[in-house]
Amino acid sequence: MSLVVCADVGSTWTKAAVVDLDAGRLVGASSAPTTVGTDVLHGLDAAVGAAVDRAGVGRTGGLPWYVCSSAGGGLRLAVVGYEPLVTAQAGRRVGLSAGANVVHVAAGRLAAADLAAVRAARPDVVLLVGGTDGGDVDTVTHNATRLARARWRVPVVLAGNVDVRDGLREVLAAAGVPVTVADNVLPRIGVLAPASARAAIREVFLRHVIGGKRLSRGSRFARLVRAATPDAVLTGVEVLADVVGGDLAVVDVGGATTDVYSVLTPDERAGGPGAEVAGALWRARTVEGDLGMRWSAPGVVRAAVQERLLDAAGQEALASAAAVRAADPGFLPAEGEGWAVDGRIAALAATVALRRHARGAATGERAGRDLRDVRLLVGSGGVLRHAQVGAAVGVLTQVLTDHAGGWPLPRAARPVVDVDYVLAAGGLLAGDHPVAAGALLGRHLGGD
Numbered sequence: 480m481s482l483v484v485c486a487d488v489g490s491t492w493t494k495a496a497v498v499d500l501d502a503g504r505l506v507g508a509s510s511a512p513t514t515v516g517t518d519v520l521h522g523l524d525a526a527v528g529a530a531v532d533r534a535g536v537g538r539t540g541g542l543p544w545y546v547c548s549s550a551g552g553g554l555r556l557a558v559v560g561y562e563p564l565v566t567a568q569a570g571r572r573v574g575l576s577a578g579a580n581v582v583h584v585a586a587g588r589l590a591a592a593d594l595a596a597v598r599a600a601r602p603d604v605v606l607l608v609g610g611t612d613g614g615d616v617d618t619v620t621h622n623a624t625r626l627a628r629a630r631w632r633v634p635v636v637l638a639g640n641v642d643v644r645d646g647l648r649e650v651l652a653a654a655g656v657p658v659t660v661a662d663n664v665l666p667r668i669g670v671l672a673p674a675s676a677r678a679a680i681r682e683v684f685l686r687h688v689i690g691g692k693r694l695s696r697g698s699r700f701a702r703l704v705r706a707a708t709p710d711a712v713l714t715g716v717e718v719l720a721d722v723v724g725g726d727l728a729v730v731d732v733g734g735a736t737t738d739v740y741s742v743l744t745p746d747e748r749a750g751g752p753g754a755e756v757a758g759a760l761w762r763a764r765t766v767e768g769d770l771g772m773r774w775s776a777p778g779v780v781r782a783a784v785q786e787r788l789l790d791a792a793g794q795e796a797l798a799s800a801a802a803v804r805a806a807d808p809g810f811l812p813a814e815g816e817g818w819a820v821d822g823r824i825a826a827l828a829a830t831v832a833l834r835r836h837a838r839g840a841a842t843g844e845r846a847g848r849d850l851r852d853v854r855l856l857v858g859s860g861g862v863l864r865h866a867q868v869g870a871a872v873g874v875l876t877q878v879l880t881d882h883a884g885g886w887p888l889p890r891a892a893r894p895v896v897d898v899d900y901v902l903a904a905g906g907l908l909a910g911d912h913p914v915a916a917g918a919l920l921g922r923h924l925g926g927d
Contacts, residue, residue, distance in 0.1 A: 485904035488548040495526035497534040503918020507534025545907035549708035551692040557583040557602035561609035569665040570608040573673040577680040578710025610640035623647040627654035638676040715906030722921040725854040732860035734773035739836040770828040773808040776801035783827040837886035853889035859897040
């Protein structure tokens with residue numbers, strides 16, 4: 480067998496798997512608490528060691544490692560653009576697709592107060608965009624110059640008007656600003672080109688952010704990590720969409736956030752008078768920071784009330800349980816009643832997140848995202864993976880029968896849970912081993 484190790488170092492848990500590349504299947508998996516308080520390598524080595532033991536293949540030495548990470552808060556991104564509804568919005572969508580937590584969006588010429596707001600958001604990376612190719616140059620030039628004069632030290636990805644890109648790179652570099660150049664995220668109105676900027680953000684994440692978070696004492700962890708976890712998962716979702724041959728959606732219910740990924744087939748919506756001026760992103764991710772199973776459980780209750788998914792009695796019954804979970808993120812409910820509460824919170828989080836994603840509230844798309852042709856709805860997150868299969872699928876069924884949400888439901892979607900946590904592994908393997916990645920995802924999620 481040709482074996483590799485795939486691992487995801489999350490904020491709470493580190494998950495590891497041993498994958499047989501020849502057969503495209505898991506041969507061993509395990510998890511361990513993420514050891515942010517000491518050195519994340521402790522938890523990573525423990526998880527990988529247990530996975531290798533379960534695979535029965537001896538020691539980890541000699542096996543290639545593919546690692547992604549969202550520990551330490553993941554990748555925090557600020558977007559600075561030309562106009563809030565066009566380039567800044569395009570930059571925000573690209574940032575989300577790159578696996579970032581977009582913590583701030585600024586538009587127009589940066590004033591002192593605007594720059595202070597960007598600093599206050601504590602980004603790990605700034606995505607500087609503005610002007611279509613051949614369009615406005617004044618705003619992006621002003622903003623780049625402002626960052627240079629402010630002795631900015633946070634890495635910048637410059638992905639604006641190509642006419643001034645090289646000159647602005649020299650301005651920023653001369654001022655000591657770490658700068659990486661990418662193609663324009665919006666080369667023309669209505670054309671969104673995320674690939675180059677997404678790759679540049681990934682490069683900056685690996686070169687500057689992982690080591691800068693001081694998650695490990697040495698350099699080994701920084702050498703192992705290949706992507707931010709959401710970036711790896713979105714890549715896995717893209718591979719799975721190719722395997723399935725149609726639209727799909729993923730809802731990942733975590734302790735602090737609920738992420739939604741969707742891959743749609745481009746169609747006539749890409750052009751015409753109703754087209755998005757900021758461009759359509761057919762492979763997208765959104766992050767709901769107020770929806771989660773532990774830290775953000777009270778936010779789930781509040782959002783469910785706003786969405787009229789809970790009445791006053793339901794709110795009162797669930798609020799105290801949500802508060803307990805928020806106060807103790809390591810809380811483990813007892814069997815039976817405990818799952819009933821966690822299952823209810825998970826169903827509400829998933830339903831609200833899918834509503835927002837489909838309506839376009841989280842992506843900034845005026846027309847929303849048309850999920851009617853979604854063929855596969857994948858559920859992920861510890862609350863679903865550790866539940867009984869029928870109960871976990873029941874959570875997804877509630878999402879698929881949400882007729883009061885104001886969004887067009889998938890007409891014939893099959894619900895499935897990523898029990899073996901293969902989406903991240905598939906995304907990590909896609910670059911070097913695309914055939915194995917497709918086989919792995921097809922076997923475990925695609926019905927192969």
